[in-house]
Structures are given as C-alpha cells and as structure tokens.
Amino acid sequence: MSFRYDFAPTPFGDALAVFSDAGIVGFDLSEAEDPSVPWLLENFSRRLGVAPGPDPGAADELAHLLAAYFEGEPIRFDQRIRFDWRLVDGFARSALQAVCDIPWGETMSYGEVAVAAGSPGAARAVGTACRLTPLSVIVPVHRVIRSDGTPGHYGAHPERKRFLLDLEREAGSRS
Template sequence: MDASAASGDLEALLRVTSPTYVGESAPDIAFGTHETPAGPLVLAVTARGVIATTFDDEHAMYARIYREVGSFIGHDPKRLDPLRREIDAYFGGRLRTFTLPFDLRLATAFARSVLQMITSVPYGTTTTYAEVAARIGRPQALRAVANAVTENPVCLLVPCHRVVEGPGSPGAYAGGKAAKELLLNMEIA
C-alpha cells in the first residue's frame, strides 16, 4: 500500500471513530505510522510526550488510545515529524539515545517501573528479565517483567529490545523475533 492510500485510510478512520475530529484542527493526540527497517511503527504523541511507538496493529492502538487517553486524535505531522526524524537517525546509526519525552499512561504502574529501569540499559548492551526484576526489587516477578517488556507502548524510546531471556535466547518482542534480532545486531555492529 502506498503512503497516500495509507494516509487516506487513516483520515477515514479518524473521521468515523473520533466524533470531535476536525481535519484542520490540531488534535490533542497526534497519530500516524512510520516505516522502519524493523517494520511499521504506530506513532502517537500527546502534550506530555510520545505515548506510542509500537508494532501493534494501527486500528487496535488507535482504539486503545481513544479508550484510555482521549478522543481528539488526528494526523499532525508537525508533532510527529521530530519523532520520525529521531527514529530515522536511530536506524541510520546517528542516534543512540532518544531525546523526546515519553508518556507511559498506557502502561500499568508495575510496567512503568520496569520501563523506567530499562531506560538505563545502554546502547549496544543487554540485560535479562531476571536482572531487571532484581533491580526493581521484585526478583520473583520474572513473568510480570517479561509481560511489561513485551507490552511496552514506546518501543525504541524505551529500549525493551535490550532485555533478553538469557545468553543466546533473545526472548519475546512486540515486533517479533526478527525485529528484535535486527535491533540487537544493529546496535552491536
């Protein structure tokens, strides 16, 4: 599908599902997609920061943001372009740490503690679910940590791909195994 068709689909989705959407007004939540070498990302930005950079289905993420954050959602390139530029710079090897603020309202309180800890994992390194669980003071919560990592709503900005099961076992990733391996290999190269 070409970009204009995708954009038209998004405009139609926004008109139908957001009763307050006005194409020319700046929405409260900027929403769009962005193609990356790891696959398409759904992007959303609020006044607080980036609320989504996710490999989730576009329509499902739109519905979730509509339900959990707000209904005035629309296309706003002015607010999405800085995020797109950082993502492109990351994939181009020119950016190692994202600078944009993020908004973790889509994560549970436990997941927020996990995701905040993950932000300290440096580019080109990995940690394990067990190490993350220990660092947040919940050493027995391996499954909960794995779920928080897999359900990260702000992939890349919060580098959940750097959390692995153990040596030689990358573990699950929202974008799939191939995307996780691509990201890890890109950072190690």
C-alpha cells in the same frame, strides 16, 4: 489534554506515534507492514478515553531520531524526547523505566531488570511489561533477554528483536 498522531518510518514500515501535550504516549509498529492501522488507533482511543486526531509532522523529530538510530547512532530516546507514561503504571512502569537505562548495545535478563526495578523475583512481570509496552523500540525492550542469553520473543516478531540487537552490536563494533 489533546492527543494526536502521526507516522514515523522504520525499517519495518511506518509506525504509529501517538502524542499528548506532555509527550509521546505510544509508538506502535506491531503491524507496521500493514498500511491500514484503524484498529491501532481504536486501541489507543479506548485506552486514552479519546480519539487522537491526525497531526502530520508531529513525528518529525522522532523520525529524525529513528533515522539516526537505524543508521547506528546510539540514541537514548527518553533523553531526547518527552515520554508521557500515562498508559503504564505500577511495576510495569518501573520495569520499563529500568529498561531505558540499559546501555546501547548491551542486554540484561528479565531477572536483572526486575532487580533494577526494585522487585527481585518479578522476571515474569518484566516480560509482561516488555510485551505490552506502548512505546516499542523507543523503550529498548529488545535489550531484555532470557537468563540463558537467548533473545526470546519480541511480540509476534522475534526477527525484529534480532535485527535491533544485531544493529546495535554491529554499530558498536564499528566505533
């Protein structure tokens, strides 16, 4: 199995996209505003057990989908590109796969996702899965909110969560 990486533009800066032969393994924009990302590659290398090699153009299809998404098109990434879930297992994987089913412009609470993933009462575990996802944005963890209806955090960037929720709400109201 080979692993490679490329970058894809987002409104938050270029994001690191890591691919395997089976599909996208990781999409990380946690520090996208910082153009030097060696520690991100080191993190993926450690988790994969091998260093991904550069592959300019590998993220072209993803970049096209992201551009459409950020223009307000309701893209469901898991139906348009192959996901390689190797960095997520157990309940976290079930939770993130349930998150993929949240429709564009809608939200679910952490508890509702826990129920959808087959583990009622595992709301905190859903929160952990969302926080640690290796597939930020393309697994729409921003659609998972607190039970009181407030957005909650999005890693260290709650403003990004608000941006994504607003993007989907505004695009939906134009339809």
